Amino acid sequence: MDSAVKKTVVVVNPRSAGGALERRWPEMARVLRRELGGIEAVLTTGPRDATRLAREAIAAGAELIVAVGGDGTIHEVVNGFFDDDGKPAGSGAALGILPFGTGGDFRRTAGIPREIDAAAAVLRAHKTRVIDVGRLEYRKHDGGGTGRSMFINSASGGMAGLVDQVANSSSKIAGGQISFLIASAQAWLKYRRLPVRLVFDGKEDDAVEVKMVNVAVTNGRYFGGGMFVAPNAELDDGLFDVITIGDLSPLEVAMHFPKLYKGTHLAVPNISVRRAARVEISPLGGEVLLDVDGEQLGVLPATFTVVPRALTLVVPEHG
Numbered sequence: 001m002d003s004a005v006k007k008t009v010v011v012v013n014p015r016s017a018g019g020a021l022e023r024r025w026p027e028m029a030r031v032l033r034r035e036l037g038g039i040e041a042v043l044t045t046g047p048r049d050a051t052r053l054a055r056e057a058i059a060a061g062a063e064l065i066v067a068v069g070g071d072g073t074i075h076e077v078v079n080g081f082f083d084d085d086g087k088p089a090g091s092g093a094a095l096g097i098l099p100f101g102t103g104g105d106f107r108r109t110a111g112i113p114r115e116i117d118a119a120a121a122v123l124r125a126h127k128t129r130v131i132d133v134g135r136l137e138y139r140k141h142d143g144g145g146t147g148r149s150m151f152i153n154s155a156s157g158g159m160a161g162l163v164d165q166v167a168n169s170s171s172k173i174a175g176g177q178i179s180f181l182i183a184s185a186q187a188w189l190k191y192r193r194l195p196v197r198l199v200f201d202g203k204e205d206d207a208v209e210v211k212m213v214n215v216a217v218t219n220g221r222y223f224g225g226g227m228f229v230a231p232n233a234e235l236d237d238g239l240f241d242v243i244t245i246g247d248l249s250p251l252e253v254a255m256h257f258p259k260l261y262k263g264t265h266l267a268v269p270n271i272s273v274r275r276a277a278r279v280e281i282s283p284l285g286g287e288v289l290l291d292v293d294g295e296q297l298g299v300l301p302a303t304f305t306v307v308p309r310a311l312t313l314v315v316p317e318h319g
Helices: 016-036 049-059 071-080 105-110 116-125 159-168 176-190 250-262
Strands: 008-012 040-043 064-069 094-099 127-139 146-151 154-158 194-200 208-212 214-218 240-245 271-276 278-283 290-292 299-315
Touching: 008 016, 008 049, 008 071, 016 064, 016 116, 040 049, 049 064, 049 071, 064 071, 071 094, 071 105, 071 146, 094 105, 094 116, 116 299, 127 290, 154 159, 154 194, 154 299, 159 214, 159 290, 194 240, 194 271, 208 240, 214 278, 290 299
Parallel strands: 008 040, 008 064, 064 094, 094 299
Antiparallel strands: 127 146, 127 299, 154 214, 154 290, 194 208, 194 278, 214 240, 240 271, 278 299
């Protein structure tokens, strides 16, 4: 079906890439209108705004919701496809992505090109793939009760949460990979390895206790601005890949760090991978921060559950 006849709502985060998107948006809007015909563009003004705008668009009958921005914007728009209990907010709408931001981790797994014209052409072709989504229950900061969130790419406990905290409070003018490298170096100066307990698919007799640097529960293959953390992950197999970076010393982390970008780290001792549809992670001492699609939402304990084939995504012809 020609996507030009679809009701398309474009959710734009003008603050993406340190505000660069706001300057580029008129040009991007022209490209989208050329490729898709009539679109309705709505701009976010604050946190969680993209979730509200996506829900409103779905309720109004939109057939295509396009997230324009980085991983954080995509995360918020995805949450708009579900209600606060994680149930679908509507049926029939597809998610499209026009990437513009510092991370770009999810678009790498989905094969969506960075270039505006190429990404808009993908939206016009409107080939779709039905993918899994993660549902997360976690503890809010300062004992604020239970938080809930969907995630499309990855959710982690440990170093990644602290990196988020540092990166999101710093300028990202240097770009995604460099910004995350700088944030990682700064976070490492503050971080200490903490023990956690992991339960896979409810099997208490198979629980694992480990002192770790980071545990990543992944649907996609990349996180942290291009780290190839889960090279074997698939978006539609009904399982998470759970990557545990265990009790490595600072020197060992530095030595093996480049392997995270090549996807060769899984052979390193004290780095393990498990696959599961449900993962429960509890802290055994100290506060462990969470990273959720590049956003720092709360702390452990947390439960991660696959919602299989829950979202229709527009992908390239080869995706």
